[in-house]
Amino acid sequence: MTEQMLVELAKKRRPEALEQIYQRNHTRIFHLALRYVRSPEDAEDIVQDTFIKAFDGIDTFDLNLGSGFSAWINRICIHCAIDHLRIRKRRGGDLTSLDALPQDPPSADPSPEQITIDRHVSHRVQDAVENLSPRQQIIFSLRYREHLNIRQIAVRLDCSEGNIRAHLFRSASKLKDVFRVDS
Amino acid sequence: MNLRGALEKLVEDKAPFLLKDQCRDWEANDLLDSLSKGILTRPVHMLCGVYIAAITEKGLMGEVLFRFKPRA
Numbered sequence: 001m002t003e004q005m006l007v008e009l010a011k012k013r014r015p016e017a018l019e020q021i022y023q024r025n026h027t028r029i030f031h032l033a034l035r036y037v038r039s040p041e042d043a044e045d046i047v048q049d050t051f052i053k054a055f056d057g058i059d060t061f062d063l064n065l066g067s068g069f070s071a072w073i074n075r076i077c078i079h080c081a082i083d084h085l086r087i088r089k090r091r092g093g094d095l096t097s098l099d100a101l102p103q104d105p106p107s108a109d110p111s112p113e114q115i116t117i118d119r120h121v122s123h124r125v126q127d128a129v130e131n132l133s134p135r136q137q138i139i140f141s142l143r144y145r146e147h148l149n150i151r152q153i154a155v156r157l158d159c160s161e162g163n164i165r166a167h168l169f170r171s172a173s174k175l176k177d178v179f180r181v182d183s
Numbered sequence: 184m185n186l187r188g189a190l191e192k193l194v195e196d197k198a199p200f201l202l203k204d205q206c207r208d209w210e211a212n213d214l215l216d217s218l219s220k221g222i223l224t225r226p227v228h229m230l231c232g233v234y235i236a237a238i239t240e241k242g243l244m245g246e247v248l249f250r251f252k253p254r255a
Contacts, residue, residue, distance in 0.1 A: 012243060013239075013243040013244040013245075014242075014243060014244070015228035015236075015238065015242075015243070015244050018228070018230070018244055019228075019230060022230055022233065041253055044232070044253065047233075048232070048233050048234075048250060048251065051230070051233050052233065052234060052247060052250070055244065
């Protein structure tokens with residue numbers, strides 16, 4: 001069954017179509033969620049929220065607009081991840097997360113000293129990033145971990161490029177302040 | 184599938200989940216014991232790990248009755 005047919009049936013709230021959508025997208029959404037939170041359990045929470053919100057709002061999805069169903073549900077997942085981070089932050093619990101993101105491969109045969117320095121810097125950056133707002137954390141990771149450009153981030157988060165630039169600018173200012181104080 | 188069938192399946196499979204409604208978390212077994220026959224015979228759609236939702240008279244997905252919560 002094509003995605004279009006599946007979505008049309010899901011819009012009619014046919015259980016078998018919703019189940020198919022879940023089966024087809026679950027693994028991808030889980031791995032996407034896992035980029036933003038530390039534990040698989042938290043990622044599963046985000047997956048659950050994502051599908052419940054997606055099924056609840058599937059009427060608003062228009063196959064003729066935008067970049068397809070996968071991109072639409074990815075955006076919901078990212079928004080759920082932001083909500084999850086906000087709740088965590090409000091509770092003052094174990095903050096996320098960017099250390100769960102895929103790391104860039106190390107350069108060829110770095111020395112043990114270089115590895116130690118790299119780790120130290122990486123931890124300092126992660127600590128600093130965790131002090132950004134949840135939305136800024138997500139935008140920062142999309143830009144600098146996933147290497148998306150401003151436009152791609154705006155599409156993924158369904159907001160304007162100006163908004164993304166503003167968040168990145170504020171993030172950079174906050175990080176500069178942190179490192180200025182530390183140094 | 185009705186709600187009784189869904190809950191019995193979770194019990195039989197020893198599924199590692201609690202079921203969460205708006206008030207609290209439930210063991211599937213406790214729901215089998217405490218819900219009325221009328222509610223237990225209600226048709227549902229169970230998406231294991233995500234939700235148990237009511238099925239409307241037209242056979243379509245309705246209100247989410249319970250969300251799954253992984254057992255600690």
